Amino acid sequence: MRVLAVLCALLWAGQVLANCASDRVSMRGEWGEARFQVELADTPQERSRGLMFREDLPTMSGMLFVYEYPQTVSFWMKNTLIPLDMIFVDRTGLVRGVHHEAIPGDLTPIPGGRDIFAVLEINGGLSRRMGISTGTQMRHPVFEGGPAIWPC
Template sequence: MSYTWTHIYKITLLCGMIFIATSISVAQIVFEKDTLTIFSATGKAHKFNVEIASTNEERSQGLMYRKNMAKNAGMLFVYNKPNNVTMWMKNTYIPLDMLFFNSEGKVVYIKENTTPHSTKTIASDQDVIGVLELNAGTTFQLGIKVGDIAQHRLLQR
């Protein structure tokens, strides 16, 4: 099969457009950073450095495309009002623990060790104001349970 310069130009142009589209779609958002503390029933305080996802764009991207996360880090998804929130792991490489919070900052549901890249939805089955994603195994290691309280300015309303 022989190609003319026109064919080669069109193929090169198409490859360039695909590269640009792919680069744009995985561009990382710069998230606001803060700290969040979870107080367990035993009185122990667990402090995390979190990135805040509070807009639709930020929540849509979340931790997608990241290959790792620091041990004491996480991402806090916050919503303007309590609602039934569903999460998934599409394009997420890191297995996670997800903690769902009511408007008092109380942990009402925990989904441990989520499956990377899964499109299966994860929901608390009740209205929540926020979701904290941590590295998988963190809640078990630290003994964080349903009923524990998170302290963060965006969770107490």
């Protein structure tokens, strides 16, 4: 019986760890739950390049921009060839805002707001179709250093 309990605990721990990996973002809200494969952009050079020059982005994929500390952020679509949704997230993993369907090549600044720690870019229109909005929760290992609302 004790062996069974240990096996169950190990399986549960493995499942929790499988849900949190640097190349995956989980999101949940009243609409349900979803998981995205992501590339991490956590250096100034990676954040500067972002998804520029990409001709496509697979469905349920994206790029997660992570900052050293929460700050005021703004994005633009210079050299970006595909429409994107930008999901602005605070240090706890709470979505603070969504910019829907940013226009490819547009140089107009897209403000994300204050105290933003991470930004997830996904295919344009996907946030609206899924129901991702302010109040949605995000889970990823980058939120573990603070008061994560949905810990790994």
